[in-house]
Amino acid sequence: MRRIIPELMICAVCMVSCNTTGWTDEELSLIRGGGNSVMRVLSVDKQDDSLALRRTSCDIGVCDLQGKDYKILADRLVRTLKDCDEGVGLAGPQVGIARKIVVVQRFDKDGEPFEVYPNIRITAMRGDTEPGPEGCLSVPERSGYVQRSQDIDIQYYSIKDGKDTTETVKGFTAVIFQHECDHLDGILYIDKLCEEPEEDQLKQ
Ligand code: ZN
16 A cells, blocks of 8 residues: 555455465465565566466465575565555565455554564454545555545464464544555555545545
């Protein structure tokens, strides 16, 4: 996801529709290619990229999550996101890897770190949705408003703990998680646009 206006922002529905398999040759080529450089971010402006962005992502095998290639992928995703102007979130499909993995800048934590979440899904959304402006690193030079929940639960595989972990996330960071998890289902924010709200409807 790309930040559109300071303090407001963007990036959930996760369905398991494929079996978990080991890395494919194509995925390994993308992960290992280019050394430690940033990865190319796919764009809807290119036909092949646009089709790739519509794929449904699979989980990463637990054994693969302990391996060297996962570490390389996680590091390169963070590096790629940090290299993008105003980038606050990035999902595997955006670099051609149709796997459930996202990077999110945690604005709700001290130091606003960029963190990686493998095999993530949103397991609960609470309360009313609110409209907010969003942009996407894969949808150049556009922005629009989307209704998002401000209070969600995420479940992901914790590398540190070696097990699935559930966490509650609120506010703008919850919006980023929803935008990024949508990518894992081949959904883009432009599929969900709503009307721009009147000024007095926006919470600051
Ligand atoms: Zn996006």
